[in-house]
Amino acid sequence: xxxxxxxxxxxxxxxxxxxxxxxxxxxxxxxxxxxxxxxxxxxxxxxxxxxxxxxxxxxxxxxxxxxxxxxxxxxxxxxxxxxxxxxxxxxxxxxxxxxxxxxxxxxxxxxxxxxxxxxxxxxxxxxxxxxxxxxxxxxxxxxxxxxxxxxxxxxxxxxxxxxxxxxxxxxxxxxxxxxxxxxxxxxxxxxxxxxxxxxx
Amino acid sequence: xxxxxxxxxxxxxxxxxxxxxxxxxxxxxxxxxxxxxxxxxxxxxxxxxxxxxxxxxxxxxxxxxxxxxxxxxxxxxxxxxxxxxxxxxxxxxxxxxxxxxxxxxxxxxxxxxxxxxxxxxxxxxxxxxxxxxxxxxxxxxxxxxxxxxxxxxxxxxxxxxxxxxxxxxxxxxxxxxxxxxxxxxxxxxxxxxxxxxxxxxxxxxxxxxxxxxxxxxxxxxxxxxxxxxxxxxxxxxxxxxxxxxxxxxxxxxxxxxxxxxxxxxxxxxxxxxxxxxxxxxxxxxxxxxxxxxxxxxxxxxxxxxxxxxxxxxxxxxxxxxxxxxxxxxxxxxxxxxxxxxxxxxxxxx
Numbered sequence: 292x293x294x295x296x297x298x299x300x301x302x303x304x305x306x307x308x309x310x311x312x313x314x315x316x317x318x319x320x321x322x323x324x325x326x327x328x329x330x331x332x333x334x335x336x337x338x339x340x341x342x343x344x345x346x347x348x349x350x351x352x353x354x355x356x357x358x359x360x361x362x363x364x365x366x367x368x369x370x371x372x373x374x375x376x377x378x379x380x381x382x383x384x385x386x387x388x389x390x391x392x393x394x395x396x397x398x399x400x401x402x403x404x405x406x407x408x409x410x411x412x413x414x415x416x417x418x419x420x421x422x423x424x425x426x427x428x429x430x431x432x433x434x435x436x437x438x439x440x441x442x443x444x445x446x447x448x449x450x451x452x453x454x455x456x457x458x459x460x461x462x463x464x465x466x467x468x469x470x471x472x473x474x475x476x477x478x479x480x481x482x483x484x485x486x487x488x489x490x491x
Numbered sequence: 492x493x494x495x496x497x498x499x500x501x502x503x504x505x506x507x508x509x510x511x512x513x514x515x516x517x518x519x520x521x522x523x524x525x526x527x528x529x530x531x532x533x534x535x536x537x538x539x540x541x542x543x544x545x546x547x548x549x550x551x552x553x554x555x556x557x558x559x560x561x562x563x564x565x566x567x568x569x570x571x572x573x574x575x576x577x578x579x580x581x582x583x584x585x586x587x588x589x590x591x592x593x594x595x596x597x598x599x600x601x602x603x604x605x606x607x608x609x610x611x612x613x614x615x616x617x618x619x620x621x622x623x624x625x626x627x628x629x630x631x632x633x634x635x636x637x638x639x640x641x642x643x644x645x646x647x648x649x650x651x652x653x654x655x656x657x658x659x660x661x662x663x664x665x666x667x668x669x670x671x672x673x674x675x676x677x678x679x680x681x682x683x684x685x686x687x688x689x690x691x692x693x694x695x696x697x698x699x700x701x702x703x704x705x706x707x708x709x710x711x712x713x714x715x716x717x718x719x720x721x722x723x724x725x726x727x728x729x730x731x732x733x734x735x736x737x738x739x740x741x742x743x744x745x746x747x748x749x750x751x752x753x754x755x756x757x758x759x760x761x762x763x764x765x766x767x768x769x770x771x772x773x774x775x776x777x778x779x780x781x782x783x784x785x786x787x788x789x790x791x792x793x794x795x796x797x798x799x800x801x802x803x804x805x806x807x808x809x810x811x812x813x814x815x816x817x818x819x820x821x822x823x824x825x826x827x828x829x830x831x832x833x834x835x836x837x838x839x840x
Contacts, residue, residue, distance in 0.1 A: 294509075320581070320634060327627070343613050347620045355623025359630065359653065366634045366642070421612045423673055468808055 299339055306332035319365045323358060330354050344422035516608050520597050528751045529559040535795050542799040569740035574637055577737070581635035586738070586745035589628025593752035596621045600759055601676045603769045603780055613673045618760065619660060622716075626652045628749065629725070629734050636737035645734035647806065648718060648725045654813040655715040661821035662709040665702055665828050666764050669839045679768035683778075685838060691774025697767035701838060704824050706765045708817050710793070713757040715809065717750060720798040722809055731806070754794055755787065762786035 309329035316322045330353050337346035430438045500515075501508045533548065533555070540547025548555040573579050599614035601607035611617060626649050633645015670678040685696035699706040715722040725733040735746050762768060762783055769783040804812075832839055 318578075320578070324581070324631075343611065344616070347613055347616045351616070351620035351623055355620060355626075356653075359626055359649065362627075362630055362634075363646070363649075366630070421673070423613055423616070465807065468811060 295339060299336065302332040302335040302339070306336070319368075319370055320362065323361050323365055326361075327354055327358050330358070342422065344426055513608075517598075520608060521594060524594070524597065524752065524755065525748075527755055528748055529563065531751050531755065531791065532562070532747075533559045534791075535798070538792070538795045539799040542796070563744070566741050566744040571738075571740040571742045574737045576637040578635040578637070581631050583742065585628050585632035585635055586742050586749070587628075588631060589625060589749040590745050590752065592621045592625045593749050593756055596756055599675065600756075601679070601763070601768070602783060603778070604676060604680070606780070607676065610674070610676065614675045615663060615667060615673045615678070618675075619663065622756075623656060625749070625753065628746070632738065632746070633734040636734075638737050640732040641734050641737050644725065644732050644736065647731075648734050651718070651722070651724060651806075651809060651813075652716055654810060655712045655817075658708055658813060658817035658821050659712040659716060661818065661825060662705040662712065663764070665705045665821070665825055666698055668825075668828060669698065669702070669832065671839070675763050675768075679763055679770065681839075682767045683770050688774075692772075693767065693770055693774060694772035697765065697770070699765040702765070702824075702828070704820065708821060709761065709765065710790075711812075712817065713761065714794065714797065715813065717753045717757060717794075719750070719754065719794055721801040721803050723803065724806055724809065727803055730803075754791060758787045758790035758794070759783075761790045766790075 306329050309325045309332065312325040313322050313329065316325060330349060334346040334349045337343075337349065497512070500511055504511045536558075537547040537555075548558040551557040551561045571583075573582055596618050598609050599607070599611055599617050601610070601614075629648045629652065630645050633641045633643075633649075636642070666678065667673055670681040672678055672681070682697045683693065687693065687695035714720075718725045724731060725735070727733070735743055738746065766786045766789075767782075768786075769778050769780060771778045771782055831837060
């Protein structure tokens with residue numbers, strides 16, 4: 292067996308295991324952590340395909356940012372596991388239909404090579420070509436309008452998030468640091484001269 | 492000599508030789524790094540001692556040199572207390588999550604034009620992504636301790652790290668814009684060319700001078716990113732409780748190893764990105780590994796210096812500095828450098 296094949300099966304086995312644990316583990320935080328493990332192994336597999344930019348972006352964005360926020364939320368919620376499992380049988384038919392659809396789609400994508408559905412083969416980049424440069428060039432030439440549209444959508448998302456959390460005027464008494472640094476001792480403290488009183 | 496060793500190992504291990512060879516190179520990087528981490532703690536105590544007109548540790552061994560080993564041994568022998576109701580596996584994994592990224596990032600750090608473990612194209616991107624994982628150690632440690640204080644401390648430290656990662660990342664974007672590369676070796680190589688470098692004054696051609704605002708932002712951000720004083724909300728022992736308040740023994744020590752390993756890593760990055768890496772500052776001296784080590788040591792000294800000098804920031808001031816000062820500054824400077832590069836005055840042709 293070639294070394295590369297061994298590495299692929301190593302990552303693939305971990306990814307399948309982690310994926311299973313995401314849906315079977317009882318603790319939501321553990322599930323989130325197994326999802327992180329699955330992302331890591333996926334990025335390893337992409338690295339094998341020499342899609343280094345994609346692999347690193349997966350870790351940078353999903354593991355480094357999205358999952359951190361996920362964990363924040365999951366940790367702070369008071370999750371009742373029994374309530375979570377209540378409607379399992381009611382949702383099972385709908386869930387299984389979606390699952391079957393996804394399996395069928397994956398089968399089409401993966402089996403496309405054998406069935407002759409794909410018109411062209413996936414192009415392999417040269418070993419020394421820079422992924423980042425190629426992607427950057429494509430984004431800013433051929434796909435510039437979709438790219439700009441996507442960034443506008445993201446911007447709307449940011450503005451919406453800010454608008455959702457900002458309700459009315461801020462109601463705290465914090466002093467602006469720029470005013471704070473100019474405070475002199477005599478603004479706050481007054482030294483009074485009092486004549487000494489005689490004891491009687 | 493290297494060839495002879497390579498030949499010998501090739502005969503010995505046969506087909507698994509590449510694995511053995513890579514492992515050997517990893518050990519060659521990690522072992523000196525761990526030694527450096529141990530002695531950085533010693534150097535810190537000495538330097539801060541001198542700045543505060545004390546002597547610092549001087550009892551264990553000649554000039555106190557065995558002190559870090561003694562500290563390590565002491566922490567090894569202490570019991571790791573797992574709090575009641577804590578999630579034991581996550582509690583023990585969290586320190587590893589904090590430490591591992593600080594080691595893994597070294598895979599792509601070049602020491603001179605040829606000495607690098609993995610010379611990948613997107614090495615800077617790799618370091619950024621590995622660096623973004625370090626925050627997991629903090630969040631998980633806070634959650635797994637089953638303590639309100641640790642959870643809130645973890646949230647606080649994580650929010651601080653994420654905030655400063657943004658300004659750090661934007662500063663890096665400016666650097667890679669002017670270097671036109673994501674490869675650390677190329678970024679250093681690009682700093683060796685320019686008007687001043689041709690005149691024999693290489694240190695004026697390094698990135699710190701044309702990108703001075705970014706250099707300052709980066710220097711402050713790495714201090715906040717590694718949770719060091721004056722931004723050390725994680726261990727502000729006198730006023731606030733940190734994420735590792737339930738940890739003891741070696742599990743606690745690993746968090747500190749991670750902190751110091753991260754310090755060395757970000758100092759190395761500063762040396763490579765802004766201070767010309769292994770390039771010699773003046774034309775008549777040769778380039779070499781020694782320059783890189785001297786620059787790393789200088790940045791590390793800066794870390795210790797400000798710890799001994801400045802009082803701790805308040806938490807809302809830290810967040811204000813990150814979000815309201817550094818990020819707008821970075822965004823503006825990003826546009827300025829972009830315009831500069833496109834103008835006829837560009838110095839990065």
